[in-house]
Every structure is written in structure tokens, then in C-alpha cells.
């Protein structure tokens with residue numbers, strides 16, 4: 343009788359050139375002839391604001407079924423590959439693997455949901471597992487078990503996207519990625535269900551990462567077919583060793599779960615908070631924009647940093663009294679700044695009215711009056727009439743902001759940021775049948791296009 347196995351893997355990457363998706367792709371290729379896949383591998387991005395992660399905080403869940411003996415072989419292969427390929431000599435690389443052969447309980451789902459926005463310690467994850475009783479394998483300090491549990495517990499039942507990843511030949515790691523730029527533009531134009539391939543405002547290609555990792559390209563989109571179609575149009579100018587399609591919570595805003603009062607904000611949380619702008623925005627050294635917001639519990643600085651480009655200029659139009667909802671990460675205080683919200687997106691809820699004042703007109707000759715001096719009323723320069731009690735004319739000044747959400751340009755988006763192009767999605771993406779998944783995965787194994 344066939345059994346199900348969920349395999350969660352996290353924290354195998356390091357800045358020195360490894361990547362959890364790459365390792366997962368190697369594993370998937372190797373176990374493909376022993377098991378069937380229940381889904382595309384899931385790439386689950388967790389709280390992007392936790393401190394230990396220099397990169398995207400992404401974990402992978404592989405969901406398979408097969409005969410018990412084959413699943414046992416798969417389990418051993420996963421452990422062996424993590425040992426072989428993870429940068430275990432790097433003290434910041436502490437892999438964890440989770441194997442779950444039962445149903446994903448609501449407790450595991452809850453744990454997973456919390457890992458999207460909160461900070462979970464290793465002892466907490468271990469305590470959780472003393473009840474959940476999931477088969478965990480740890481390396482180093484074992485921090486990876488948090489993401490491993492977090493990934494298996496997130497079956498992506500709500501909004502999700504796809505990413506088609508390709509990988510480079512190892513001798514190319516750390517070198518410039520060679521790719522035909524025009525073909526990327528052509529692919530972008532031909533596939534409306536892909537997104538964020540290019541930031542045209544900043545003339546920037548977004549599908550090629552910059553780091554020393556094995557990823558050559560990542561194409562994001564709404565369907566598996568569409569990301570494959572885009573890749574078919576793109577012309578790589580170097581060898582591609584493997585490719586894989588991940589189903590993922592990237593670009594869904596899934597980490598914005600919980601609303602906080604200002605006095606509840608703690609470093610490294612991903613948060614939603616509402617407040618009133620309590621001081622007009624101002625720029626600080628480095629061209630970062632800062633403004634504080636206030637609610638009935640406290641006040642906190644919000645920051646739009648230099649890399650968010652024109653986002654800063656938009657938010658600079660906020661004024662005291664505007665009511666906003668801020669979505670972002672909490673940055674711990676340091677010598678040069680207090681506890682601060684790093685703004686990832688901002689919704690304007692209520693705009694304060696602002697007025698300009700002009701001198702009134704003369705009742706006798708209709709000329710514009712002049713001030714007669716401080717608190718002395720107005721006088722007419724044409725007919726010399728004097729008005730003690732006239733009031734200035736009040737005019738409503740149009741605001742440059744609207745009641746809507748503002749977010750940084752694509753070049754400054756993080757993995758979980760939902761781009762504007764996805765805002766109108768109705769979340770009607772349907773998961774593919776097991777048969778379709780295995781058909782597509784077989785195609786990915788057999789050809790690089």
C-alpha cells in the first residue's frame with residue numbers, strides 16, 4: 343500500500359554559494375524513479391525579517407507518495423544529499439529536515455503560519471515537536487528545523503504563484519550570468535501571466551539574481567504552463583544544468599498576518615499596524631525617508647530606505663494627521679536610530695485636509711486687498727477702502743496622495759511582496775492534479791527547454 347511523505351528542508355544555503363532550491367532539485371531528480379510527486383515542490387518563504395538570514399529565508403517542501411521501502415530510501419537519500427551539498431562548514435548554515443508521513447494537522451499548520459511573521463526559537467520548535475512528533479533531522483545548531491516544519495505545514499491552499507528556476511554549471515558560480523537580454527523582453531511581452539520579469543521604470547532585468555548561488559534565472563507567474571512558455575522564449579548564453587518549477591507563496595503578501603498596536607511591536611516581526619502621521623516626513627543621511635506614526639499606545643518611526651527609490655517621494659507627500667496602515671518589518675533600535683518599521687507597503691486610509699489662504703477682494707472696486715499690517719485687517723490699494731474684519735479666503739489644497747496602497751518599485755520588492763500586477767487576482771489558481779504534476783516534472787527532467 344502506498345503511503346504519503348512530506349519532506350521539509352531548510353537552511354542549507356550560505357552566502358558562499360549554495361541554495362536550498364538547488365539542493366531540492368537535485369533530490370527530486372534522484373528520487374523521481376522511486377516515488378510519485380503529489381505536488382510541485384513548494385518553495386515557502388518565511389518571515390523575511392528574522393535576523394539569521396542574509397537571504398530570502400526560503401524553505402522547501404517535497405510531497406510524495408510511494409511504497410514504504412521506496413519512501414525509506416528517499417528519506418536516506420535526502421539526508422545524504424543535505425550532508426553532501428549543504429555548506430556545513432559555514433556556522434550560519436544549520437540545516438534541518440522534517441519528514442511527516444501522516445496528515446498535516448492543524449497544529450502544524452498553525453506553527454507554519456506563525457513562522458511567516460514571528461520569531462520562533464530552536465527550543466520552541468523542539469517543544470512544539472515534542473507534541474507533534476515529526477521525524478526531524480538536525481545539523482549544526484539545527485535552526486533549519488523551524489523552516490522545515492514551517493514548509494511542510496503550509497500546503498498553499500490560498501493564494502500562490504509559480505517560479506521556474508534554472509541552474510548554472512558549477513564552474514560558472516560567481517561569474518556574470520550570460521543571457522540574451524532582448525529575449526527576456528520578448529518573453530515578458532508574450533506571457534501576460536508571468537510578472538516582475540523586468541522593471542521598465544529602472545531598466546532592470548529581474549529574472550537573473552546577482553549572487554554567487556547556482557540559480558541562473560527565476561521566472562515567476564500564475565501558472566506552470568506560462569512560466570515554462572516564458573523560459574522557452576528566453577535565450578541563455580551559457581549551459582543550463584537543471585531546471586525545476588516550484589509552487590510558492592512568493593508574491594502573495596502571506597507574511598502580513600497579524601495587526602499590532604504600536605506598543606506591541608518587537609524587533610524582527612513582520613507586522614501590520616495603523617496610526618496617524620505625527621510629524622511630517624523628512625530625509626536623513628543616505629537619502630532614507632523617515633516619519634513617525636502614533637496610535638493610542640505609542641509612537642514609532644517608519645522608514646522608506648534609499649533602495650525603494652520613488653516610493654520615498656510618494657510617501658514624502660504624507661503630512662501630520664494622515665491616517666495610514668503600514669505593512670513592514672520591525673528593525674531593532676541601534677545607536678543611530680530607534681525601533682523603526684521598515685515599510686514594505688503602505689495604505690493611506692484618511693487624508694488630512696490642508697488649506698491655503700488668500701487675501702479677500704474689495705467690496706467697492708473688486709480689487710484684491712492687501713494686508714494693512716499684522717492684526718490690522720486689509721486695505722484696498724485702488725480705492726483706499728479699509729476692512730478691519732474681513733477674513734482671508736480659505737482654499738482646499740488638492741493632495742498628491744490617494745486613498746490606496748503604495749508600494750516600492752519592482753526592483754525593491756522582496757520575495758513575498760505582492761506586486762501591483764497581482765493585486766486584482768481573484769486567487770482562483772487551482773492546484774494541479776497529481777497526474778499533471780508528474781507529467782510536467784518528467785518534462786523538466788528530460789529537457790532544458
Ligand SMILES: [Zn+2]
Nearest residue numbers: 704707722725
Ligand atoms: Zn477697492
